[in-house]
Amino acid sequence: MSSLRTAHLASRAVIAVSGPDWKSFLQGLLTQDVETIQPGELRFAALLTPQGKLLYDLFVAANPEEMGDGALLDVAAEHRDAILTRLSMYRLRAKVTLEPSDYKVIAAFGEPMDGGFADPRLPALGARAYGHCEAESAEADYEAWRLSLGVPGPADWGSEANYPIEADFDLLAGIDFKKGCFVGQETTSRMKRRGVIKNRMLPITFDGPAPAFGTEVLANGSLRAGEVLSGADGRAMAILRLDRIEDADLTAEGRPLKVDRPSWLT
Missing domain, CATH: 2.40.30.110 (Aminomethyltransferase beta-barrel domains)
Incomplete structure (x- = not known):
């Protein structure tokens, strides 16, 4: 009998990103390398304050080739409007479109899943999917699974309370230290370089x-x-x-x- 479970993560919401400059736009803002993301790939990232504090976590889900260029941003539902506002502040002349989506965020966990976006943090966290599909388990079941693996979540880091390395983003594929500049990069790189955590x-x-x-x-x-x-x-x-x-x-x-x-x- 399959032990694969799916849960609708009602605490998460989606922002659709499109336009010819979407990659370069996000590249200068997020802790993760967006320029090299492949269609159908999911990457974990953060948006930091200029001082390097963790502001918001997010996943970048690059559209599969058949859906055209662009991506979905998987963000905390309570912060979606604030994230849209902050991203729009940085948009300036970039040719990028940002708009809320009514897609659900679905987590599949318990055993490997065919399809979906593999969670880049840990293989044991399973995969995520986006759309209007149904789920059989409660979000609390997924949160219990995450907690059993010792992986922190948004309820642990809040907003502007911690540095991303303190929240283990460096160990959970949430920071690319080779990608170059991003908001808050100087503090983040200095903490990693000095090794004083x-x-x-x-x-x-x-x-x-x-x-x-x-x-x-x-x-x-x-x-x-x-x-x-x-x-x-x-x-x-x-x-x-x-x-x-x-x-x-x-x-x-x-x-x-x-x-x-x-x-x-x-």
Whole structure:
């Protein structure tokens, strides 16, 4: 019996991008290389502030050849209007069209899927599809799957709260360090080049319900080591000080917890 599941991600929305300059337009803005994207390929990226803080995540889904040149941007639904406004600010004389689409975002996960756009972050995350198709599972099922893999999501990084490297974008194919300039590139490249990464989003495990978002994580009872982000019973994401968690007894709300570092996060 197939274990493939599909879920409509109602928290995501779509922006259609077209026009002869669409690649060069996005190339100067996003953390990902858009110029080399192939038809039918999906790439994970971010739009940063000029200071290098993570503003919005997005996926760039290049149209299959039969659909003509252009792409779909898979973005957080609550931020779609703000993203359209920000992109339009940068458009200037570029020959590019940006408009909202009524396509649904569908995630397929649990086992390999034929077709769709393979998720570039991790093979285990499956694939994404766009259109008016139906899905059998709830978005919460997909979020539980993502959390089980230790992959942070938009609920963890918020907006302008973290740097993309702290949110593991560099380890999840979300930043191309060879592509050249993009908004916030200087800070991002400097953090990578110096190798001084103090904080990372990591999965944690514990008994019982997840501590409230923002709950302080303490090392050895008194030293602040980070804070809890989104989660569920027994498991959550947290942003942690890497220099304070090794060989330390970690707690949140007085409860012991452990870091469950996934194999992809090295």
